[in-house]
Amino acid sequence: MKRLFKMAVLPIVLLLAMMLSGCQSNSQEQTSGSAKTNQSLNWKVADFNFKDENNRSFGMDQLKGKVWLADFMFTHCTSVCPPMTGNLVHLQKKLKEAKLPVEIVSFSVDPSRDTPEVLKxxxxxxxxxxxxxxFLTGYSFDKLKSLSEGSFKSSVAKPSKGSDQFTxxxxxxxxxxxxxxxxxxNGFQDVPYDRIMKDIKELER
Incomplete structure (x- = not known):
């Protein structure tokens, strides 16, 4: 009887393992390389000029000569965006306490719903x-995708059928x-605040 039970359960266990493995792979792809906080990059940000939460033009001209931080988010996100935004709020407070003149830019990946008013x-x-x-919007999804994947090497995708959640x-x-x-x-979990502060100080020297 035990042997028959094991034989019946084994395929279910294997199926669950495959499903969990797939989810883990998806998560790792989204945050690939983010744990390597000492990784040096050299990616030029393409010129852009969008709309901020006040419906005013904002782009590379306003960021010229400044150190800045960037992330990608959307307001209807039910998973990573709220904690990521909370983490950036905490980082913003630490930067102000340290008197570090750093700008923060959040690009919405859902520009059709994320109007300036919604973002605000x-x-x-x-x-x-x-x-x-x-908080930026005022562009097409394709333009945002081009910036995200071209300049930041960060993939973005529209919701799958039956969902309203962007990747x-x-x-x-x-x-x-x-x-x-x-x-x-990594802006979602175990954010290396001290490392970020140190790296910013080095750029401000």
Whole structure:
């Protein structure tokens, strides 16, 4: 009897293992390389000019000569975006305490729903300080995809059938004063705040 039970259970166990393995692979793909906080990059950010949460033009011209951090998010996200935004709020407070003049830019991957007004409400709800944090929209999904994948090497995809959830990376990117991405970090879990602060201080010297 025990032998028959094991034979019946084994295929189910194997199926579950395959499913879990697939989910884990998906997660790793979205955050690939983000754990390597000392990884040096050299990715030039393409020129852009979008709309911020106040419906004002904002782009590379406003970021010229400044160190900035970037991430990708959307307000209807039911998984990674709320905690990522909370992590950035915490990082923003630490940067202000250290008097580090760093800009933060959050690109919405759902520009059709994330109007400036929607982004502003989302940011206020999570406690973001707009003095140096800019939530961007006002572009097509294809333009956002081109920027995300071309400049930040971060994949993004529209929702699958029957879902309203976009797929996007969960990294925080550090951009130097010349508009070049030099580091990326995990923005979802175990955020290396001290490492980020140290890297920013080095760029500000």
């Amino acid at each position: 409400r989302f940011a206020q709800k999570h406690g973001a300080d707009f003095s140096n944090w800019h 996007h990376g969960t990294n925080i990117f550090l951009v130097n004063k010349e508009g070049v991405i030099v580091k990326k970090y």
